[in-house]
Amino acid sequence: VEGGRFECFHFRHRPEERHGTEQAGEKTFCCLTKIKEEYSASFIETFHHKKWNCGEEAENLGVAVIIRTKINEQLKKLPELNPPKVMAAGNVGTPTATF
Numbered sequence: 001v002e003g004g005r006f007e008c009f010h011f012r013h014r015p016e017e018r019h020g021t022e023q024a025g026e027k028t029f030c031c032l033t034k035i036k037e038e039y040s041a042s043f044i045e046t047f048h049h050k051k052w053n054c055g056e057e058a059e060n061l062g063v064a065v066i067i068r069t070k071i072n073e074q075l076k077k078l079p080e081l082n083p084p085k086v087m088a089a090g091n092v093g094t095p096t097a098t099f
Helices: 037-047
Strands: 006-009 033-035
Antiparallel strands (some): 006 033
């Protein structure tokens, strides 16, 4: 985040819907991020299929699954890609130096 690698990362706890898998019914979340192209490969390598690490008090948070996609007109309208102006790169993606 502090390196300015995200164009936008505005996490909103969007529930993920899973159908027809062994995880169906398990409560998970998904989020959209826009990562600068030159950092996307290292981001995927670092986080794809890795366990979330949020400290000792937050165990069993699952693993990150990263799927690359093109951002179409429908996705551009989602609040995750339209954060408040005060956090231009989102509540996660905006470097603290901005504030």
